[in-house]
Amino acid sequence: MNTPLIELKKVTKRFGTRTILNRLNLTIFEGDITTIIGKSGGGKSVLLKHIIGLLKPDEGEILINGKDLKNMTRNERTLFKRQASYMFQNNALFDSLTVFENIALPLREKTRLREDAIKSQVLAKTDQMELSEVTYKYPSQISGGMQKRVALARALVTEPKIIFFDEPTTGLDPLRKNAVLGMIAHHQKKIGFTAVLVSHDIPDVFFISNRVAIIDDGQIPFQGTPIELEQSENPVVQEFIKGQTNLKDELTGLNTKQDVKDMLIQEMDRVNRLQGSFPVIMFTIDNMEQINKHIGYITAQRIVQCLGTLLKDHFDSTGTSARYSQNEILMVLPHTDLKDAKQVLDELAIDLQKQEIFQAKSYPKACLSFSILAGLAEAGPGMDLDSLIGQALSCQKIIAHVECIKHGERA
Amino acid sequence: MAQATNYVVTPFNWLGKASIALIGELGAIAIFFTQASCLIFSLPLQVSKTVQQVFFIGAKSILIILLVGLFTGMVLGLQGYYTLVKFGSEGVLGAAVALSLIRELGPVMTALMIIARAGSSMAAEIGIMRISEQIDALDTMDINPIRFLVSPRIVASVISFPLLTAIFDVIGIIGGYLSGVVLLGINSGIYLNRIETSVVMQDVSGGFIKSLAFGIIVSTICCYQGYFTHMRPGGFGAKGVSLATTSAVVLSCVLVLIVDYVLTSVLL
Known part of the structure; x- marks a missing residue:
């Protein structure tokens, strides 16, 4: 069993009177692809944003390598952020920058690489993602599927140790969807990063996941391997697995x-x-x-x-x-x-x-x-x-x- | 009785709440400005981004400043001439035009024009970046959004405002010359000589101090309104951005005029 990299303990988050996360517990292991599934509006993105530090929990603690996120020093937090990367649900591409500049931004701002090294790395990524033809176009000039791949390229370009994918395949056609999932699995094997994935692509996403967590009513009623998931008799799990039949x-x-x-x-x-x-x-x-x-x-x-x-x-x-x-x-x-x-x-x-x-x-x-x-x-x-x-x-x-x-x- | 008490208390309640909200807001703007200005000096310096902003706020505003400056000067010449001629002192037109431009109209009109042209776009651009999670994306990349977005704009405003004010002043004086000398026939030498004798360095530096203050106020308010678009009560998405832009413009204009009065009374 791998060591726990991220642990959420009794995390609660309320927006007004609505409780989105309710004393939620979750463990994410190093080197695994952990998939979080759940109903739309169930708090999956909110959960991811808590781990990366964009949102702060009302109660509970988020431990990164055993250390609580809110007690981290500025340097420790910076170090964690530099190791992590986040792919947003709506891509969050910088719309006044070209595809090239979008992918190059984290390299330009956070590394001391020379411009020609940055260029070769970015072009390699655009090639991999089949984006060569649109490298110098703006996000609004390319299709939704392409924007998704640009966001993916931007998340992968810094070769981070932890990547959070918020619905990386939503809005893609079935072929591209499988290609993106394949790409995540391939890069994960190659680089060995820890991936936390929020997805609706049941059952496809299970094929690349080491662990699955289901979020329901602000809690995690199940977390385990996809094989354990399949054999679970938990009614919430059954509902998700049989969602398609339903x-x-x-x-x-x-x-x-x-x-x-x-x-x-x-x-x-x-x-x-x-x-x-x-x-x-x-x-x-x-x-x-x-x-x-x-x-x-x-x-x-x-x-x-x-x-x-x-x-x-x-x-x-x-x-x-x-x-x-x-x-x-x-x-x-x-x-x-x-x-x-x-x-x-x-x-x-x-x-x-x-x-x-x-x-x-x-x-x-x-x-x-x-x-x-x-x-x-x-x-x-x-x-x-x-x-x-x-x-x-x-x-x-x-x-x-x-x-x-x-x-x-x-x- | 209780209702009567309510009628008395309610306005004070409202006044109290509004005052606390205003002071809170001003405090938040002050913290925002302090953060952004401290981050200007964090290494590596963002030279190219600042130059880009100087180009956007400064260079691209030159044409509008030239136009507005020219016509402001011309109308000053025209109005000044017909007022002064009643007292037979049209010879001081040069001094009247130059002093009102350098001390007051130059910095204030320039600030108002830049608010309309660049301030609104600063608020809208940063506001859209906020609602489309681009600012969150910067945060996840460990890029400080205030340093990345706000600091270069403040520096660029501090550089651009005095320069544009200087252009406004000069072109305004030329405008006054056109209407006073060329159209209405005042002696050219008298017009220029009056300027030379009446304008002192204190007037020029006072005008520049004002324009520096306006640069800081406008850029901070506009960036602040855009940056916290999502915190506005009752305004989400595109509507939130439009409200933020409106507030940025209105608040900047009002503050520019208030600060203008305060600075004038201090400088005189």
């Missing part, structure tokens, strides 16, 4: 698994008390992995989305549907009887087969078969959740099907 579920109009589970438990309780019953339907998209592999991820999502929309149309407000797993949708119909559910399911099957996405001709370049299965089960008194789901799964039958008869010829 977004997809919002797009498909489906509830989360937890929502439907909660509802099922509540309904089962009611059934047990009143000795009634209600139907549930489990839909499965067969061959989902093959769709992902041979046609594509977007198509797979569109199939789920299409099914979700039709479920909403047919069952209207009588039921709740949720993404139960990657390829399963569970529908709970607490105010419907089995007969009605069966009838609506039949209508749904007819409608489903008419959809363009379930026509073989929609996939001229791929030959694979897939189907939508549906299984109806009735929840009665005394049943448990697993057996109910099991029952629904066991009686599934095909309600829509796309068949590829043979290569090049489709049904």
